[in-house]
Amino acid sequence: MLVLASASPRRKELLSLLVKEFKVLPADIDETPHHQELAKDYVVRMAVEKAKAAIKKYKVQADADASAIFMASDTSVVIEGDILGKPTSLDDSRSMLRRLSGRSHQVITSLCLCDLEFDQVVTKCIINDVLFRDISDVEVAQYWKTGEPHDKAGSYAIQGLGAVFVRSMSGSYSAVVGLPLYEAAQMLAQFGIHPLEELSHE
Numbered sequence: 019m020l021v022l023a024s025a026s027p028r029r030k031e032l033l034s035l036l037v038k039e040f041k042v043l044p045a046d047i048d049e050t051p052h053h054q055e056l057a058k059d060y061v062v063r064m065a066v067e068k069a070k071a072a073i074k075k076y077k078v079q080a081d082a083d084a085s086a087i088f089m090a091s092d093t094s095v096v097i098e099g100d101i102l103g104k105p106t107s108l109d110d111s112r113s114m115l116r117r118l119s120g121r122s123h124q125v126i127t128s129l130c131l132c133d134l135e136f137d138q139v140v141t142k143c144i145i146n147d148v149l150f151r152d153i154s155d156v157e158v159a160q161y162w163k164t165g166e167p168h169d170k171a172g173s174y175a176i177q178g179l180g181a182v183f184v185r186s187m188s189g190s191y192s193a194v195v196g197l198p199l200y201e202a203a204q205m206l207a208q209f210g211i212h213p214l215e216e217l218s219h220e
C-alpha cells in the first residue's frame with residue numbers, strides 16, 4: 019500500500035495519474051525554516067519530516083501494513099535565497115507578489131519516498147525557474163479576493179488564474195503544481211511500483 023503524506027488536493031490529484039490505489043494521510047509538522055537554512059535543504063527536510071509524521075500516525079492504525087510505502091513532498095517559492103511559504107494575509111500576499119513581480123524566481127519541490135521502518139529512503143529536489151510579468155497592487159488585491167493564492171506557496175497557482183502572471187517557466191510543470199510526476203514515477207519504480215504497468219492492467 020502506498021500512503022501519500024499530504025493534505026494537498028493537488029498532490030492527491032497528480033499522484034492519481036500514476037497510481038490507482040493509495041491512502042492519504044496528512045501530516046502536520048512545524049514548517050519553520052531553521053536559521054540560515056538553505057532553501058534546498060529546507061524543502062528536503064520538510065518532505066522527510068512529513069513522511070516521518072505520517073509513518074507515526076500510520077503505525078497506530080489497526081490495519082497498518084508492514085510493507086507500506088510513504089510519499090511526501092514540499093513546495094517553496096524562493097527569491098534571493100529567501101523562502102516564501104503560504105501567505106497569511108493580503109499584506110503578506112502583496113509583499114510576496116511585489117517581490118516576484120517583473121522578475122524570475124525559483125520554485126523548489128522535494129520528494130521523499132520511504133518504507134515503514136525508514137530503512138529505505140530516497141529523496142529528490144527539483145528546481146524550476148519561473149518568470150513573472152509586472153503585477154500591480156490592484157491586481158494583487160483582485161487576485162487575493164479569488165481565494166486562489168491563500169494556500170499556495172509564494173501566493174500564486176500556476177495551474178489557476180495565477181498563470182496570467184507567468185511569462186515563462188523552465189523545469190517541471192507538475193513540480194511547480196506540487197508533485198513532480200517524472201521523478202515520482204522513477205522513485206516509485208525503486209520501490210517496486212511501476213505506474214505504466216499498473217495502469218495498463220485494468
Ligand SMILES: Cc1cn([C@H]2C[C@H](O)[C@@H](COP(=O)(O)OP(=O)(O)OP(=O)(O)O)O2)c(=O)[nH]c1=O
Binds near residue numbers: 068093094177194
Ligand atoms: C507555486 C505553487 C504552489 N502550489 C501549492 C503546492 C502546495 O500544495 C503548496 C505549498 O505548500 P506545501 O507545504 O508544499 O504543501 P501543502 O501544505 O499544500 O500540503 P502538504 O504539506 O500536506 O503536502 O502550494 C500550487 O498549487 N501551485 C503553484 O503554482
